[in-house]
Amino acid sequence: MRGERVDIVRNREGESERVRGGGDCCDMRGMLGFLILFLLSKKPMHGQELAGEIAIRKGEKKLSPGTIYPALKGLKELGFIVEERDGKTIVYSLTDKGEKALKLAKRKFIKTFFGIFPE
Amino acid sequence: MRGERVDIVRNREGESERVRGGGDCCDMRGMLGFLILFLLSKKPMHGQELAGEIAIRKGEKKLSPGTIYPALKGLKELGFIVEERDGKTIVYSLTDKGEKALKLAKRKFIKTFFGIFPE
DNA sequence: TTATATATATCGGATACCCAATATTCCTAT
DNA sequence: ATAGGAATATTGGGTATCCGATATATATAA
Incomplete structure (x- = not known):
């Protein structure tokens, strides 16, 4: 199906x-862009690597290419990430603008879901 | 606009x-259903009360009725919440099924966003 | 060179989220 | 009784998130 x-x-x-x-x-x-920015802020990665990391975290299959690449494209167009070719792969990393956006989004996320995490 | x-x-x-x-x-x-379940698990509330709580957490305006009521309707149809009329308002609270679903969803959420919250 | 495998990219379609606007129901005050 | 207000509910539309399928590019192996 x-x-x-x-x-x-x-x-x-x-x-x-x-x-x-x-x-x-x-x-x-939801929050795919947010999750991607967060993961890239910890370590620059290429698309499939990112999809693998997200799959582990969510306990699901890897995001399909139809999900991950448009998401990366969107973040790139917003100026939040830049790409650098490395052989067969394209490694993405945050721009300063992306760092700032992530910081704001994080603040909001934490406030929104305060109390969800066990102390 | x-x-x-x-x-x-x-x-x-x-x-x-x-x-x-x-x-x-x-x-x-995203995760509106999840957030609603979480908030109702802490305290049964009616629709507008819920919308107000979410607005405070997100730092945004209250969700419009076209958002909050369909969301509640969906959760009710899934058997996760029940409603009880209390005068003018309808108070929602979690069912056992809703508690179980929340527990699973919480586990996934925490795993997905591990590291976002400052320790 | 050619074949293969992997990464990247795009497309069409389905569903969820979310809004503003409008309508309805219900309680309360006049 | 009826007018007003608040909560609830529905409608129509826009965008993001997802998928599977397909296509393209690149590196490596045969």
Whole structure:
């Protein structure tokens, strides 16, 4: 089926559960640009590397090329990231503008979701 | 203009900056259902109360009725929340199913955004 | 050189998020 | 009873997030 989103999640007993995206509650879309900026701020990466890192964090399959490349293109057009070819790959890193934008977005994110993280 | 999203953010100098949603970086949409479940898990609330709480957290205007009510309707149809009329308002609270879904979603959220929050 | 594998890029389509505007319901005050 | 206000609800439209499929480019291996 097309567009189906499935997660593999480990429950308390260590069994893997197969559930609709976001544990059936909400699909946890969104904030892709934010997540990309955050990850690139820690380490410049190329597209597939980024997709792999996001997959690990989300516990999902890698984002399809139709998701990751348009997202990178958008951030580049906004002037938040720059690309540098490195052999077969294109390594992305934050610009100063991207750093500033990330900082603002982070502040907002933390305020919005305050209390979600266990102390 | 329609659909325009603007935030008011205070910068380091305490001046208020007017920026496109999410600090110009990414619009921070998404996860509305998740945020609603989280807030309701702390305290049952009615629609406008919820919208007010979200506005404070995001530093934005209150979500429009066209956003908050369909979101609540969806969560209700999924069986995650129940409503109880209280005079003029309808108070929403989590069901057991909603609690479970929130728990799973929280786990995923924390894993996805690990490192965003300053320790 | 040619084949293969990987990374990058684009396209069409589906769904979720979100808004402003409008409509409806319900309580309360007059 | 009725007028006003607040909460709730729906509608139409715009954008972002996603997917799978397909196409292109590049490096490496045969």
